[in-house]
Amino acid sequence: MNDDRLIVGTRKGLFVFESDEADPHRWKQTAIHFIGEPVTSALADPRDGTLYAALNLGHFGVKLHRMPAGASEWEPCASPVYPPQPEAELAAAEAASATEASAGANAQDGPQTNAPAAEPLWSLEQIWTLEPGGADEPGTLWAGTIPGGLFRSDDRGxxxxxxxxxxxRPERREWGGGGYDHAGIHSVLVDPRDSRHVTIGVSSGGVWQTFDSGATWRPTSKGMQADYMPPERREEENAQDPHRVAQCLSAPDKLWTQHHCAIFRSIDGGLHWTRIEAQPSNFGFAVAVHPHDPDTAWFVPAVKDACRIPVDGRFVVTRTRDGGRTFESFSEGLPSGLAYDLVYRHGLAIDATGTRLAMGSTTGGLWTSNDGGESWRELSAHLPPIYHVSFA
Structure with missing residues (x-):
């Protein structure tokens, strides 16, 4: 895999950058697609070179497009579709919403108008992540969505x-929104040794795994701690909010999670997790793991909850190379003054060699590093807010 392209999904289009053959440290923008349209996820399928792009067009719904390798035009794919919500469940949800609205209207300090009836939760709001199936599953794709549904395609979309x-699963009804109104699946990891083994991350619903291609599932968040929950519920597996889950490709039993409350690591395939304390903050959204060294991972720390900005306005990337015992902080090439960039879940990527990284921020900054994150070079400071960055 050459990884000579950068695929950058933003609030106003999909941007493509290519590395300079004469100087691999330099990148140039070579294409823009879907200008003005929000690209929530993208996938360059390593099995056949097909490029996929998921768009959220608001009133016009969620759309999915693909461009086969060697082609110059996009073609539409089917978007995931939820089945109709059962009438009994919909009626119960609407009744609960009406009861809450009535209680609020009658409260002394509450709102004086009724809220609208609950919207059906069985409808696609966003494709949050697209991932390929295993090498032995040509054409298989996975789509993690909001409101928390996982979809599979076996025919390239x-x-x-x-x-x-x-x-x-009854636990799904307890999932809550992790930054959005409804729960969402943002991480899908296919075990490179066994395509039937898939791990997902849910905000907020914890980590779940299947070992039989999705026939059965079980929560595997043991050891995670949700500090925002009452003390007696903090270790409930279904109450966890992993912001991003990543694995080492050459040692897939070694996983890392940037959680809402801390960094967690697993060395047994995600069955058990150990809490790791990091400076300058335990909070963030993105994590990237070295493809060949499971002890090395990168994070972008921030102040959590209401602030969600870099600590003290200092934008840095942190790295551990010893499994989380110690962390280094790097800022060379990043904004030197006060900066308020935030990096979303899919805004940090590493290439197949483990030496080059790319990072995009909410303020439209795009950077690359050729030395394991120790220094960064700015590709652009004026892109739209960036949702997704990946090498291809």
């Missing part, structure tokens, strides 16, 4: 199937 085995 021509059709999609909701994993009802996960969606129908």
């Amino acid at each position: 021509e059709s999609w199937t909701l994993m009802r085995s996960l969606w129908d």
Whole structure:
């Protein structure tokens, strides 16, 4: 894999950068697609070179497009579709919403107007992540969505199937929104040794795994701690908010999670997790793991909850090379003064060699590093807010 392209999904289009053959430290923008449209996720399929782009067009809905390797035009794919919500469940949700609105209207200090009836939760709001199936599954794709449904396609996006085995779990009804109104699946990890083994991250619903291609699922968040929950519920597996889950490709039993409350690491395939304290902050969204060294991982710390800005306005990237015992902080090439960039879950990427990284921020900054994150070079300071960065 050459990884000579950068795929950058933003609030106003999909940007493509290519490395300079004469100087691999330099990148140049070579294309822009879907100008003005929010690209929430993108995938350059390493199996056949097809490029996929998921768009959230508001009133016009969620759209999915693909461009086969060697082609110059996009072609539409099917978007995941939720089945109709059962009438009994919809009626119960609307009744609960009406009860809450009435209680609020009658409260002395509450709102004086009723809230609208609850919207059906069985409808696609956003494709949050697209991931390829295993090398032995040509054409298989996974889509993690909001409101918390996981979809699978076995025909390159021509059709999609909701994993009802996960969606129908009773625990799913307790999932909450992790930054959005509804829960969302943002991380999908296919075990390179066994395509039937898939790990997902849910905000907020914890880490879940299947070992039989989605026929059955189980929560695997043991050891995580949700400090925002009452003390007696802080270790509930279904109450956790992993912001991003990543694995070492050459040692897939070694996983890292940037959680809402801390960094967590697993060395047994995600069955158990150990809390890691880091400076300048335990909070953030993004994590990248070295593809060949499971002890090395990168994070972008921030102040959590209401602030969600770099600590003290100092924008840095942190790295551990000893499994989380110590961390280094790097800022060379990043904004030197006060900066308020935030890096979303999919805004930090590492290439197949483990030496080059790319990072995009909410303020439209895009940087690359060729030395493991120790120094950075700015590609652009004026892109739209960046949702997704990946090498291809």
